Amino acid sequence: MSKWLAYFTGLILSLMIYFNGQLSLVTTTYISNVVYHGIGVLFFGITLFVFGRNKSSTPFKWHYILPGVMGSLTIIINNFVMAEIGVTLMIALTMLGQVVTSLTIDRFGLLGKSVSKIHYKQWIGVGVMSMGLWIMLF
Amino acid sequence: MVLIYFLAIFIGFLVTVTPIMNGRNSLVLGTIKTSFYHYFFASVTGMILMILLSPMVTGIEFDDISLKYFMGGILGLSIIVMMNYYTVRIKAIHIAILPFLGQMTMGFFLDYLLFGNLDLKTILGMVVVLLGLFIQSSGKN
Structure with missing residues (x-):
């Protein structure tokens, strides 16, 4: 079920990127970024206030900041890149970055993931993906 | 660029x-x-x-x-x-691949519907990218 959920997330993600890009065209990338995350602050702030009041609080740690910072940078860079090269090419290049990053994480057991041996076919696959990107770009 | x-x-x-x-x-x-x-x-x-x-x-x-x-x-x-x-x-590689398949599906649809883009070179390149994804996901862990 989790894998199907991951695929479905991708469908929604493309739509989200499109709408954020449209908002950035009629305002600015920076305003669209603040609006996008402001909606989340409002929604989860209210939800936390309603449902999370009675739960014991966990001490705050500095690394809780990182995902939000990275998320904000993702939106800004996303909007900028999509305007330059279009959705499909951006997704393909982003995919290359994702695959290399995820193979590295799995190979070395980073970020709490268990170590997975990387089969040579996976690196060949990355090479073939790069060839596909070359075809798209040139 | x-x-x-x-x-x-x-x-x-x-x-x-x-x-x-x-x-x-x-x-x-x-x-x-x-x-x-x-x-x-x-x-x-x-x-x-x-x-x-x-x-x-x-x-x-x-x-x-x-x-x-x-x-x-x-x-x-x-x-x-x-x-x-x-x-x-799920594994990190599945976190990368599966949403991508969903994004690509919707991306093709959006590019054609909204921008009228149906570039054969882009489609060929994406097919090769998919082939690479298939090869790398078929490797044993």
């Missing part, structure tokens, strides 16, 4: 690491608090960047902004909840 391509690849790093970190945080804090922290610090970062890099905010006709433009934020709410759920249950 090469810088743009590198930025796109860097986005791949960000979108892989961010949900994994959120998933780990959600195991400790719960998904609601994790999501709140994510959006709160993202908003703060966005406002700081807006002040530093885009101080002139003029000429924007807010009456022209239809409600549909806020769909991105609304869709994002469901995405982060789904990601907080599945990122701790």
Whole structure:
């Protein structure tokens, strides 16, 4: 079920990127970024206030900041890149970055993931993906 | 243009690491608090960047902004909840591949419907990218 959920997330993600890009065209990338995350602050702030009041609080740690910072940078860079090269090419290049990053994480057991041996076919696959990107770009 | 391509690849790093970190945080804090922290610090970062890099905010006709433009934020709410759920249950490589397949499906549709783009070179390149994905996912772990 989790894998199907991951695929479905991708469908929604493309739509989200499109709408954020449209908002950035009629305002600015920076305003669209603040609006996008402001909606989340409002929604989860209210939800936390309603449902999370009675739960014991966990001490705050500095690394809780990182995902939000990275998320904000993702939106800004996303909007900028999509305007330059279009959705499909951006997704393909982003995919290359994702695959290399995820193979590295799995190979070395980073970020709490268990170590997975990387089969040579996976690196060949990355090479073939790069060839596909070359075809798209040139 | 090469810088743009590198930025796109860097986005791949960000979108892989961010949900994994959120998933780990959600195991400790719960998904609601994790999501709140994510959006709160993202908003703060966005406002700081807006002040530093885009101080002139003029000429924007807010009456022209239809409600549909806020769909991105609304869709994002469901995405982060789904990601907080599945990122701790599947491998990092599946976190990268499966959403990509969904993005590619919708990306092709959007590119054709909205921009009329049906470039055969792009389609051929994407087929080769898919082949590469199939090869790398068929390797034994």
